[in-house]
Amino acid sequence: MIPQQQQPKPASIDWLILVLYFVFVLGGLLCIYASVYKEDHPMIYDTTMNYGKQLIWIGLSLFIGMLILFVDEKFFYAFAYPIYGITLFLLVAVLLAGTTVKGSSSWIEIGGFRMQPAEFAKFGAALALAKYLSGFNIKFKERKTQIIAFTISFLPLFIILFQNETGSALVFGSFIFVLYREGLPGWILFLGFAVIVLSVLALLVPALYLCIAIGVLAALFTLVIRRNRQNVLTVIGVAAIMMIYVNSVDYVFEHVLQAHQKSRINVLLGKEVDLKGAGYNVMQSKIAIGSGGFFGKGFLEGTQNKFRFVPEQSTDFIFCTIGEEYGFLGSFFFIMMYMLLLWRILFLAERQRYKFNRIYGYSVASILFFHFLINIGMTLGLMPVIGIPLPFISYGGSSLLSFTILLFIFIRLDANKVNELRGAFD
């Protein structure tokens, strides 16, 4: 019954996650190769091309990933706060001394390499949140706990918003799933859903009409439940909050959002057809994917990718290459593998003995899911154009390295479950 191993041995590493990781990274490399392919640079290790650079990043990521596997698991628990602190420091530093690339000042240049600290803040926040919530005598029901947990999760979000990187900032919203798992009431998730629906409606329908509609609905409700005075008050209160929210969404949209963000949202909502800006990207992305058919056009045969119709095709729109060259079959296969990875992480997380490990696992799955939701949704025209990468697939050193670290820390933590079992029976 009692395992006798003193050291984590390779057998205790979760091979399924590792295999999926390799499939994604190498598949991603092929997609990057196909999307920036030039006939005069056919070698995949040509470091003047994005795929050559990505190959270097893969090597570096693997090296760091291996290092993580050999680090003592207590290291992450012990250094969770310092790591979080460093990433926060970098986020602030980049605000003061960052390099501006494509309108977002989120880059730090070290030597020839550019780095986006926002990417690394993800696992920083995940570690800190896991450590805090797994702490002794911490009960999520307490208000103080909730405030601190929310602060840890969403502090990076606000700093990154200041860097003009809306996409990376929103990723931190995915911690809501983790908090839900750790005791946040379900109605908050549904509140979130309601907020999204109301926001969309507020943007589509003039605020005045929406308020009238809410008022009428509230009046009907009141009629039905008029005997229960307290519920009537609740309904009136909720209606009032909804009206205020609708109007504030309107206000934020008109006065806070920047022109390009407004345009992206309008295009997404179908209120605006802007074929030169965001609308063009989405249209070309949909054309590339839609023209793939069932089997796809084949490796290096995707005309829309090859001939540069899809912008940002090796980074944010990399899924177009999958859709066009590997068709419905390839896309379906990819999505199912991605789901398999998410399921596997959640499955393993639930099996962890340490709360720290479980919370960290849920963070990893939530972050990966959020990227999937936004990135694929964007290429399919279902989500606004928010520039965040597709994990493991998109070109980009910071992103690949940070996702590798994020995932490998979990693999490392998970590899210790056997020891934990032993510890539990000790």
Next chain:
Amino acid sequence: MDSTSKQKVLLVIFFSIALIYISRLAMMQLFDDSYLRSAQENVLQEQTIYPARGLVYDRKGELLVYNDAIYDLIVIPEQVKGLDTNVFCRVLGIERIDFVQRFEKIKRGVGYAPYRPSVFEKQLTIPIYAAFQEKLFDFPGFYVEVRTDRKYQHSNAAHIMGYIGEVTDRDIEKSEGYYRMGDFKGISGVERSYEEVLRGRKGVRYVLVDSKSRTQGRYKDGMFDTPAVAGQNITLSIDQKLQELGEQLLNNKIGSVVAIEPSTGEILALISMPTYDPNLFVGRQRGNNYMKLLRDPSKPLFNRPLAAPYPPGSIFKVLMSLVGQQEGVLTPNTMYGCYGGYHLGGLTVGCHPHSSPLNLQGAVAVSCNAYFCNVYRSVIDNPKYPNSESAYKKWHDHISSFGVGHKLGVDLYGEGEGFLPPSTYYDKVYGRFHWKSSTTISLAIGQGELGITPLQMANATAVVANRGYYITPHVVKRIDGKFNPNPEYNKKHWTSVDTQYYGVVINGMQDVIERGTGRVAMIPGIEICGKTGTAQNPHGKDHSVFFAFAPKDNPKIAIAVFVENAGFGATWAAPIASLMIEQYLTGKHDTRKYILERMLKGNLVHKNDTATAATQTGKH
């Protein structure tokens, strides 16, 4: 809610999103082919391959028109980087300000996009092209595109060759999709009338382009491409040497020459003076030159031999002789006296002094006005017909059968009809049955309301040479080595005058050359039959007219010469015709140097030279 069900809630959310995305993918990739079509539209570009235009040769096989490469400087504004404007402007020979203005003009152009090629400078000269080619790598974003334009080997025969120019919106509409904006087509001459033969057929090539419209390769290895079919070469019936000589002889004069090979209807020379160099319609000065020619008061663009109606004069005496015989009111022995002209009541048609009375041959030889007035009267007042009107109609039909008064159907654009008044014309002027032979007597000698084009006159001369028929005159002998397939150009149009009546008239015409008014045209060893004419012209000095064919038997050339406002036919028209006949039949034209010199130097356009012309008139 316990913790495992919370895990399930999250998994349900994850998989719901996955399901939504997969459904969306299925919709886009499996059930909607509009994305596939858009993708094709994105990358497929139809490129036109322009065929080489057909070449033009003269009847002896000499190349007259060919295609020449021209070089357009193209710019892709987006790709222009680090340009040294000073060097660039120096190479191109333009000012800096020009450079800036041109870029602004390009940017204002229709369909401008920074990644699309735009024409920066049309038709570089060869030296600039060469200099530019050397420095091309210094000017990223610029390149030279090669097209072809027409090039005319000789600077003559402009009215036959015609020219090409850009198609208009109407041309594009009428062509049912063949022409596109910027295409060239024949605007006049054979370039126009044989446009469909010369232009060939455009080909299509489908290429893949990237998002910046740069070519990335063939579509399906060219499976759907159609090759261009080169235009067919044509051989003109024109004799380049004869044409050239004729133009030299008519230099500094206004007038026309048409020479026809009677047995085939092939036009050997067609000269319209003043003329222009067809190369003016080539290259970048095309538009400017066109406007200049259009404004020139001497109307060099007007195709006189095809369209200008002249009073026919003496050719009508020849036709009268034939019609009179055919109508049975005239025989070779019919004699009429001439008393200084034709007198009837108060009407007088004057004549020059000559012996009298004369028979038909003599009357043709001396061109007696009175004689033909009598003939005309006897035709119109012929008791065979109930009235003058029906007799006139008969006369009209006879004359018309010589190809006078209507278009012949030459294969050149801009042919005129001339004018042969129908009986209704006189009805209108005088009232029906209120006119008779004496009213229209001037028709007898080719004066009055008549108008004949030099082409019609040359054709009528060819009829006489052929003793009764003509073949529609044409300038294109062969298309792609085979005879001109137009059946009209192989069909004899017989006149309503029988062959037997021509002999005496031809003898009279021979007398004109050997002892009559046309002696200046005589060439030893060649029997020429001709006739001088001095067409009265209400607008000024008489036109000098001459028509002839040679040799008398088995004629090889029929020619009509008009020199405007030049006086007697023998002064200018006859020597010119004679020199051209000699050139055509013997290949030489310098056996009679004094005539040649006089013709070449004769200047009837610049008024200070008219004194010379006046002294020459005495010699006829």
